[in-house]
Amino acid sequence: MAETRTEIIQDMFYSFNRDPYTASGLVESFCKKAMHMDPAYMRKAVSMLESTSQYLPKFKDLENAYTTV
Numbered sequence: 001m002a003e004t005r006t007e008i009i010q011d012m013f014y015s016f017n018r019d020p021y022t023a024s025g026l027v028e029s030f031c032k033k034a035m036h037m038d039p040a041y042m043r044k045a046v047s048m049l050e051s052t053s054q055y056l057p058k059f060k061d062l063e064n065a066y067t068t069v
Helices: 005-015 024-033 039-052 059-068
Strands: none
Touching: 005 024, 005 039, 024 059, 039 059
């Protein structure tokens, strides 16, 4: 079963110890901005950010990682 963009973003928040339900406005913002992203490549970008970032990345960081995948 394929992951949705929302699931990927929620997983990213969890991996940086942020509750996606508490930060629902930020999650919603990420989801709206990520509508153009393919979920398979988005998962790769998030995995790369999880391994290289110490803090929750900003959307521009996700977008930059997505373009390099």
